[in-house]
Amino acid sequence: MTADLDIPALSVFVFFFLLVTVMGFVAARWRRPETLAHLDEWGLGGRKFGTWITWFLIGGDFYTAYTVIAVPALVYAVGAYGFFALPYTIIVYPFVFAVMPVLWQAAKDKGYVTAGDVVYGTYGSRTLELAVAVTGVIATMPYIALQLIGMEVAIKALGLHGELPLIVAFLVLAFYTYSSGLRAPALIAFVKDIMIYIVVLVAVAIVPSKLGGYGAVFDAADAAFKAKGSGGTLLSPAQILPYASLALGSALAAFMYPHTLTGIFASSGGNTIRKNAVLLPAYTLLLGLLAMLGYMGHAAGLKVTSNNDVVPALFKTLFPGWFAGFAFAAIAIGALVPAAVMSIGAANLFSRNVWKAYVNPNVTPSGEAQVAKITSMLVKIGALVAILVLPTQFALDLQLLGGLWILQTLPALVFGLYVSWFRAPALLAGWAVGFVAGSVIAWSDGLKPLHSLTFGDTKLTLYTGLLALAVNIVVAVVVNAALTLGGRNPAVAAGR
Amino acid sequence: MESRRRSPLMWLLLLPFLGLLWVPFYNQRDPVLFGFPFFYWYQLAWVPLTSLILYVVYRAVRDDR
Numbered sequence: 029m030t031a032d033l034d035i036p037a038l039s040v041f042v043f044f045f046l047l048v049t050v051m052g053f054v055a056a057r058w059r060r061p062e063t064l065a066h067l068d069e070w071g072l073g074g075r076k077f078g079t080w081i082t083w084f085l086i087g088g089d090f091y092t093a094y095t096v097i098a099v100p101a102l103v104y105a106v107g108a109y110g111f112f113a114l115p116y117t118i119i120v121y122p123f124v125f126a127v128m129p130v131l132w133q134a135a136k137d138k139g140y141v142t143a144g145d146v147v148y149g150t151y152g153s154r155t156l157e158l159a160v161a162v163t164g165v166i167a168t169m170p171y172i173a174l175q176l177i178g179m180e181v182a183i184k185a186l187g188l189h190g191e192l193p194l195i196v197a198f199l200v201l202a203f204y205t206y207s208s209g210l211r212a213p214a215l216i217a218f219v220k221d222i223m224i225y226i227v228v229l230v231a232v233a234i235v236p237s238k239l240g241g242y243g244a245v246f247d248a249a250d251a252a253f254k255a256k257g258s259g260g261t262l263l264s265p266a267q268i269l270p271y272a273s274l275a276l277g278s279a280l281a282a283f284m285y286p287h288t289l290t291g292i293f294a295s296s297g298g299n300t301i302r303k304n305a306v307l308l309p310a311y312t313l314l315l316g317l318l319a320m321l322g323y324m325g326h327a328a329g330l331k332v333t334s335n336n337d338v339v340p341a342l343f344k345t346l347f348p349g350w351f352a353g354f355a356f357a358a359i360a361i362g363a364l365v366p367a368a369v370m371s372i373g374a375a376n377l378f379s380r381n382v383w384k385a386y387v388n389p390n391v392t393p394s395g396e397a398q399v400a401k402i403t404s405m406l407v408k409i410g411a412l413v414a415i416l417v418l419p420t421q422f423a424l425d426l427q428l429l430g431g432l433w434i435l436q437t438l439p440a441l442v443f444g445l446y447v448s449w450f451r452a453p454a455l456l457a458g459w460a461v462g463f464v465a466g467s468v469i470a471w472s473d474g475l476k477p478l479h480s481l482t483f484g485d486t487k488l489t490l491y492t493g494l495l496a497l498a499v500n501i502v503v504a505v506v507v508n509a510a511l512t513l514g515g516r517n518p519a520v521a522a523g524r
Numbered sequence: 525m526e527s528r529r530r531s532p533l534m535w536l537l538l539l540p541f542l543g544l545l546w547v548p549f550y551n552q553r554d555p556v557l558f559g560f561p562f563f564y565w566y567q568l569a570w571v572p573l574t575s576l577i578l579y580v581v582y583r584a585v586r587d588d589r
Contacts (some may be wrong), residue, residue, distance in 0.1 A: 044576070084568075108551075108563060109563070111563075111567065114568070115544040115545070115567060115570075118540055118544060118567075118570050118571055118574050119540050119541050119544055119545070119574075121540075121574055121575075121578060122537035122538070122540050122541065122577075122578065125537060125578050125581065125582075126534065126537055241559050242557030242558060242560055244559075244560030245559070246559060246560070246561060259561070261553075261561060262551055262552065262553060262561070262563055263547065263551045263563075268547045268548060268551060269547075271547055272544075272545045272546075272547050275544065275545065276541075276545060299582075299586050302578075302582045302585070303582065303587060305578050305582075306575050306578045306579045306582055307575070308570070309571045309574055309575045310575075313568065313571045313572075314567050314573050316564075316567070316571065391574050509567065
């Protein structure tokens with residue numbers, strides 16, 4: 029162990045970590061079901077979560093630990109552009125409000141647990157179901173790895189080095205998720221979210237007063253960007269379209285992920301979801317204020333080796349050890365909730381749409397839950413190994429592609445709620461073209477999220493995922509029109 | 525349920541998209557409020573505003589079943 033070990037910080041950290049560990053295991057008895065050996069119970073908490081539990085769960089699940097680290101880091105590095113997370117996490121709620129209650133109702137009526145179930149139930153196509161399920165799993169894995177990066181940053185800030193603390197924390201998480209299912213992160217989310225609220229509110233109230241007020245914070249950031257010669261506290265003209273398209277594309281993708289959909293399906297009804305769309309923006313306000321920490325890093329004159337260290341360095345510089353420890357515990361626990369829900373969401377997909385569909389169609393409900401429990405374990409271990417063995421950049425690149433990929437499942441998942449015109453082969457073709465074309469474009473752009481289109485002498489730069497979605501929809505419409513006009517409708521349309 | 529979902533108030537849900545995706549409208553420094561350039565406080569102001577809009581629509585479309 030090293031000299032920079034901060035004992036008060038470490039004690040506070042360990043206390044809260046032990047607290048949530050106990051809660052994670054006790055959660056199996058919380059709102060006790062008749063049996064946990066059923067996917068509705070293990071994987072969806074019984075579909076009974078009311079407004080407040082859903083609020084804490086989705087809040088804890090959507091605004092992840094990595095967000096707490098990465099958003100201020102991006103703002104610290106590039107300025108205004110990093111704030112696209114703010115419009116993104118606002119416009120996502122009108123979308124959730126309009127679409128998700130309809131999706132919930134379909135899921136409740138037909139007993140769907142996953143996006144794959146919805147697609148199979150609507151179109152009767154095993155291939156489209158598999159496409160959606162596999163996309164969900166591979167988009168989620170790097171997202172879990174990102175949570176580990178967030179946790180790693182917090183643990184490192186405590187002065188603990190080496191990989192052992194991370195491995196221990198993650199194994200603990202894996203075991204209580206295995207035994208308690210979705211109830212564990214739902215219960216822990218209460219602690220995590222309250223801690224994060226305290227940390228951010230204290231930081232945004234106290235830090236500016238130590239640094240001379242918000243005016244001074246913005247001035248310091250401006251000066252730092254001028255000195256550096258890049259970035260700024262306003263967008264450059266070339267950044268405007270990327271900013272808007274990233275916000276829109278991210279908002280459309282956000283609730284296609286298995287972990288956010290799990291939160292939706294686990295809620296008790298359409299009104300619960302609508303009320304949450306009204307109430308969840310409170311977290312967005314928090315995120316907006318949190319992003320300011322990036323500028324506060326400039327005002328405090330921090331010099332960091334990695335942008336991800338801005339938040340920990342700020343807390344270590346400006347606060348006493350015990351509060352810094354509290355903040356780091358909040359971040360580390362903040363990683364546990366999304367990581368747990370993500371692994372559950374991915375496990376539900378595998379169990380329902382791969383195992384049941386292809387390996388054992390006669391699997392019992394308890395067998396289904398058992399497959400999901402083991403999958404959730406494997407998914408987490410996979411993410412842990414990936415972080416320990418592969419370069420961090422690999423997870424970041426994959427996460428970026430994951431957002432692009434998951435966005436391509438939107439037509440298959442959402443269109444059928446409103447129109448019954450689309451057929452499975454058309455949606456499958458759209459998905460395939462969007463998925464492949466988007467990946468190839470992103471790859472050729474050096475795994476940057478933006479792509480430039482040139483029309484004559486105008487150059488448009490926008491989010492590649494949104495571009496791929498547009499291609500996806502056009503292909504789906506054209507293929508569907510061809511199928512319909514050709515009169516060769518395959519015998520699908522089961523349930524519609 | 526069908527009729528409620530088609531409430532004309534649902535059109536209000538488009539307002540946050542209009543307000544936030546037309547970026548040139550707010551990509552400026554002035555007027556500054558409490559030290560925050562317009563770019564920042566304008567976007568932050570859309571958070572409670574969006575909640576309010578959603579609440580208004582919620583009152584019109586909630587189904588009590």
